[in-house]
Amino acid sequence: MDSVxxxxxxxxxxxxxxxxxHNANGKPIKIxxxxxxxxxxxGLDSPISVEIAGHVGYYAAGMNQLANxxxxxxxxxxxxxxxxxxxxxxxxxASVSAGASAQxxxxxxxxxxxxxxxxxxxxxxxxxxxxxxxxxxxxxxAGRIIICGDAADAIGDSLYEAVIYxxxxxxxxxxxxxxxxxxxxxxxxxxxxxxxxEFCHDPKEFKRIASAKQLYHWNADANQEY
Amino acid sequence: xxxxxSGQSFSLEESAGYDRRIxxxxxxxAAHGLYEIRGLGAKRRLPHFDDLVFxxxxxxxxxLEGYREKCTTKTILGTRFAKKPxxxxxxxxxxxxxxxxxxxxxxxALGLAATEAGTSTTTGDGGMTSEERLSSKTLIxxxxxxxxxxxxxxxxxxxxxxxxxxxxxxxxGGGMLLGQKVNPRVAExxxxxxxxxxxxxCRHPDWTGPDDLTIKIQELRELTDWEKPIYVKIGASRTxxxxxxxxxxxxDVIVLDGMQGGTAATQSVFIEHVGIPTLAALxxxxxxxxxxxxxxxxxxxxxxxxRTGADVAKALAMGADAVSIGQxxxxxxxxxxxxxxxxxxxxxxxxxxxxxxxxPGYCHHCHTGQCPVGVTTQDATLEKRLEPQVGARRxxxxxxxxNMELTTIARACGKxxxxxxxxxxxxxxxxxxxxxxxxxxxxxxxxxxxxxx
Numbered sequence: 072m073d074s075v076x077x078x079x080x081x082x083x084x085x086x087x088x089x090x091x092x093h094n095a096n097g098k099p100i101k102i103x104x105x106x107x108x109x110x111x112x113x114g115l116d117s118p119i120s121v122e123i124a125g126h127v128g129y130y131a132a133g134m135n136q137l138a139n140x141x142x143x144x145x146x147x148x149x150x151x152x153x154x155x156x157x158x159x160x161x162x163x164x165a166s167v168s169a170g171a172s173a174q175x176x177x178x179x180x181x182x183x184x185x186x187x188x189x190x191x192x193x194x195x196x197x198x199x200x201x202x203x204x205x206x207x208x209x210x211x212x213a214g215r216i217i218i219c220g221d222a223a224d225a226i227g228d229s230l231y232e233a234v235i236y237x238x239x240x241x242x243x244x245x246x247x248x249x250x251x252x253x254x255x256x257x258x259x260x261x262x263x264x265x266x267x268x269e270f271c272h273d274p275k276e277f278k279r280i281a282s283a284k285q286l287y288h289w290n291a292d293a294n295q296e297y
Numbered sequence: 298x299x300x301x302x303s304g305q306s307f308s309l310e311e312s313a314g315y316d317r318r319i320x321x322x323x324x325x326x327a328a329h330g331l332y333e334i335r336g337l338g339a340k341r342r343l344p345h346f347d348d349l350v351f352x353x354x355x356x357x358x359x360x361l362e363g364y365r366e367k368c369t370t371k372t373i374l375g376t377r378f379a380k381k382p383x384x385x386x387x388x389x390x391x392x393x394x395x396x397x398x399x400x401x402x403x404x405x406a407l408g409l410a411a412t413e414a415g416t417s418t419t420t421g422d423g424g425m426t427s428e429e430r431l432s433s434k435t436l437i438x439x440x441x442x443x444x445x446x447x448x449x450x451x452x453x454x455x456x457x458x459x460x461x462x463x464x465x466x467x468x469x470g471g472g473m474l475l476g477q478k479v480n481p482r483v484a485e486x487x488x489x490x491x492x493x494x495x496x497x498x499c500r501h502p503d504w505t506g507p508d509d510l511t512i513k514i515q516e517l518r519e520l521t522d523w524e525k526p527i528y529v530k531i532g533a534s535r536t537x538x539x540x541x542x543x544x545x546x547x548x549d550v551i552v553l554d555g556m557q558g559g560t561a562a563t564q565s566v567f568i569e570h571v572g573i574p575t576l577a578a579l580x581x582x583x584x585x586x587x588x589x590x591x592x593x594x595x596x597x598x599x600x601x602x603x604r605t606g607a608d609v610a611k612a613l614a615m616g617a618d619a620v621s622i623g624q625x626x627x628x629x630x631x632x633x634x635x636x637x638x639x640x641x642x643x644x645x646x647x648x649x650x651x652x653x654x655x656x657p658g659y660c661h662h663c664h665t666g667q668c669p670v671g672v673t674t675q676d677a678t679l680e681k682r683l684e685p686q687v688g689a690r691r692x693x694x695x696x697x698x699x700n701m702e703l704t705t706i707a708r709a710c711g712k713x714x715x716x717x718x719x720x721x722x723x724x725x726x727x728x729x730x731x732x733x734x735x736x737x738x739x740x741x742x743x744x745x746x747x748x749x750x
Contacts, residue, residue, distance in 0.1 A: 088519045109512045114449050114520035129512045130503070134449040134520060148512075149503035155448055171502040172444040174488070191444055191502040193488040210498060212488045231489060287493040288476060289331065 072098060074122075079111070080104040088113055095119045107147065112140055115157070132159045135176060151178045154195050167204070170197045173214065179268040186223075189216045192233050198268035208235050209245065217264050219272055230282035236261050238276045249283040332566060334473065336663025336673065337624055338466050338559040338602065343574040345557070345602060346611040348730030349723050350739065353709045361708040368704040369714045372619050374596045375457055375526020375549040378518070382549075383435060383457050383526055385619070386415025387700045388715060389609055391692075392554075392600050392623035393439050393459065393530070395421025397474050397483040398561030398663065400680035401428050403630065403672055406688030408432025413689070414696040419459060419621075422472040422497055424486045425451040432685075437528065440517070442471055443497035445487035449520060457550075458517050459528035460510070462539075465558030465601040468532025468572045471499035473562040477666035480675040507542040514547045528552050533578030533601065534571075540585035544595050552621060553582045555601025559624040561673060562664030575601035577733035583616030592616070606702020613703070614718035615734060629695035630688045631670040633660050637682040646670050646682075 075098050077087045091100065091112060099120040105111055109128035112121050115138035123131065126144035136155045145163035154173040161169075164182035171187070173195030180188075183201035192211035202220030209225070211233030221239035228245025235248075236257065244250075261274035311317065325333065354360035361368060372388040375381075391411050396404050398421065405428040411418045417435035424446020430436055438455030440447060452458060463469060474483070474495040484491040504513045514527050529543040530552035543551055555575025560568065579599050586592040599612050600621035612620050624632075635657045636643040646657070649669035653662045663673035671682025707715045710722045724739040725731035731738040732745040 085519065085523065089522055092522065110516045110519045113516050114452075116449065129509070130516045133516050134452075136449060148509065152503045153444065153447060153449070168503040172447070174448065187502070191498065193444070209502075231493075287490065289494050 074099045074101045076101045076103060078103045079106065079108055084108055084110065087111070091115055091119070091121065105144070109147065112138070115140070118157070126163070135159060145182070146180075150180075151176070151195075154178065164201070165199075169199075170195055173197070177264075177267060183220065189214070189233070192216065196264055198264050198270065200268070200270055202239065205242075206245065208233060211235075215260060215264065217261060217268075217277070219270055227280045227282070229286060230280075231287075232282070235280040236277040237280060238272060238278075241280070244280065247283050247286045248280050251279045251281050253277065253279050332564045334475070334562050334664050335565050335568070335661045336559070336561050336563075337568075337661040338557045339569050340661075341569055343557060343602075344576050344727065344729040344733050345574065346576065346608045348576070348727045349611050349725055349734060349736060351610070351614070351706055351710060351722050352724060354711045359711050361711060361713065363705060363708050366708065367713060368707050370700055370704060372716070374598070374619060375528070376596070377526075377549040377594050378523065378547065379457075379526040379549050380522075380524045381456075381526075383417060383437075385417060385435065387696065388613060388617075388619035388703075389414075389603075389696055389699055390416050390437075390598065390619055390621045391418040391626055392558075392621040393419035393421045393437070393461070394623055394627075395423035395472070395474075395561065396426045396429065397421070397423035397478060397487065397675070398673055399627075400671065400674055400683065401426055401482075402680050402683050402685050403688060404429040405432045405685040406630065406683065407626065407692060408436070409685060409689035410692035410696065411435070413693045414700075416696065417456070420455075422461075422474075423483065424448075425454070426486075430454055439530075441497070442499055442501045443487075444502065445489075445497070452517065452520055452525075455525065457526040457528055458521070459530050459552060460513065460517075460548075461530045462543075463530070463532030463534075463554075464560060465532045465554030465556050465572055465575070465578075466560035467563045467567045468534045469499060470563060470567055470571075472497035472560075473664070475562060475664050475666065478675045483675055507546050510543075510546040518547075526550055528598070530554060532556075532558070533573045533575065536573070536578040536581035537585045540582045541589060544586070544589055544591050548595060550596045550598060551582060551586075552598045552600065553578055554621075555579070555599070557602030558600055559627075574733065575599060575603075576730060579612060579615050579617060580733065580735050586616070606699040607706065609699055609703045610706040610715070610718060611723065613715055614722050615720060615736075618716065626692055626695070627672050629692050630672050630683060631691070632668075632672050633657050634670055637670040638687050639682055639684065644682075 151159040186204035205224040225245035227248030419437040526549040529548040556572035596618040646669035
């Protein structure tokens with residue numbers, strides 16, 4: 072099927088997003104000259120493919136449902152924030168809060184991700200080819216984050232049920248986060264997500280970080296750690 | 298002089314600094330090593346709308362006939378950018394309160410009442426329930442730091458979106474829901490394990506300052522094809538600057554919550570000691586809008602201690618476009634009442650108040666989830682004490698009373714439209730209120746810190 076092509080240097084963003092919401096009818100879409108514009112491909116809710124040829128600003132593919140969005144460049148703050156389903160692939164680096172609060176779907180970042188990657192995650196999966204910045208997975212509630220590189224400070228601070236798998240080093244664990252032994256299911260999970268993201272690492276190289284669950288309930292002796 | 302039981306007289310002098318309330322606080326802290334958490338709002342006395350009065354009409358102003366002449370209360374919110382502004386029959390809305398803090402029955406009752414009264418309800422920290430969407434004709438959907446249950450389908454179903462920066466009871470703090478209230482349905486809606494003590498985030502996960510907020514607002518507009526109004530809710534603190542920043546970020550409507558505003562559960566030190574009174578905040582917000590020349594372009598909703606039709610009228614006269622009510626709505630439902638109504642009969646709830654260590658008139662135990670009148674609970678037995686139809690009737694009656702009181706005052710001031718009430722109609726009874734509201738002390742032209750005699 073031929074792609075519908077939009078050139079953001081010619082067509083206003085609002086028109087492009089409205090087309091994606093109402094008139095895409097399953098056709099593949101290509102967006103040219105994004106030039107770091109914010110809010111590209113927000114709120115897609117059908118199984119369409121969207122390719123963005125260049126760098127994007129804040130919230131690219133935000134709240135995605137069903138669509139498959141590829142960003143052929145770097146992504147600004149909050150890429151795929153609150154994603155519900157579908158797939159978002161950043162071929163470059165991602166700025167802060169990548170995949171924030173995502174409830175479903177798969178976010179793939181080929182390069183590094185900045186601070187707070189996967190903050191508040193609620194069930195989505197994130198695979199980062201490079202490293203992640205401090206406070207990644209902060210208060211993450213559900214879902215899985217695979218980090219092929221290293222993590223900066225306070226990874227997994229105040230985690231709930233989300234699980235982190237990391238291949239490289241951890242500068243420091245956040246409050247209530249702990250390393251746990253990998254089970255067969257964990258290796259399988261990592262293998263499956265790496266395959267989906269098309270990264271070739273051995274799942275055996277990954278370590279598991281999850282919540283120690285010491286902050287799940289008020290505790291007078293916890294010394295204000297929460 | 299006091300008399301002992303034996304008739305001997307002796308002198309007891311209570312310390313002002315270390316009175317029985319403070320002694321109790323210190324001894325509790327010593328016993329438990331943990332601060333007190335409670336529901337509702339600030340209990341201390343604050344300068345408030347009670348400290349203002351209307352001048353009414355006489356020879357220099359011409360009144361309207363109280364029972365005959367028209368006085369409209371229609372209110373339109375969100376006219377700045379949204380294609381579909383919110384149109385209400387009255388300038389009195391129901392504040393955001395979560396399913397989780399309130400039962401599903403209560404959320405349904407509020408929706409039914411608001412629909413009948415021609416006003417809106419607001420979701421809360423816990424997402425949109427189907428009961429609420431079905432029962433409420435005009436539903437405002439909150440986007441909170443926690444993002445519990447936040448999803449694009451519900452954004453599309455909503456009539457407006459309210460980005461919550463803060464709350465008057467705790468500006469700078471996130472929500473709390475103790476484990477007793479995190480039942481299976483609440484847990485599922487919030488993607489949390491059942492029964493945990495939930496502490497919500499206080500900052501949004503995907504934006505930090507006002508420049509980011511501008512882009513976040515645009516994201517929500519793009520998602521909704523620029524149809525729905527975007528409200529921004531702030532807790533009252535540095536209100537003049539915060540309102541300016543929210544307007545600059547592109548808000549259609551500012552929701553301003555003063556320190557008397559309620560909460561389902563927060564540290565009492567936060568409730569009583571952080572934030573500024575509604576009266577002072579409202580005046581600052583109006584000044585910010587006037588300073589930007591945005592009065593009437595960006596609408597202002599004020600909340601935090603609105604209880605009576607007089608409070609509504611005073612808020613409007615000071616420059617608000619509408620008010621929002623939380624705690625008083627719960628009280629209309631029966632909060633702090635001695636009885637609850639089940640199967641058309643009043644039943645005493647006093648024993649259940651006592652079991653919580655409190656009594657009707659003093660209860661602020663929303664955080665326990667054991668609300669004796671079935672309002673702030675997720676308990677299967679207790680929640681049945683609030684029947685949606687009964688609750689809806691009481692809330693509708695309450696809203697109707699406020700609206701009638703509001704028009705009574707407006708007519709007395711000679712206004713055919715409640716939105717025509719103005720600051721000039723008001724005077725202050727105390728020096729504090731005069732200074733905070735920037736309204737002259739009654740019988741003078743004196744506004745402390747502003748004008749000379």
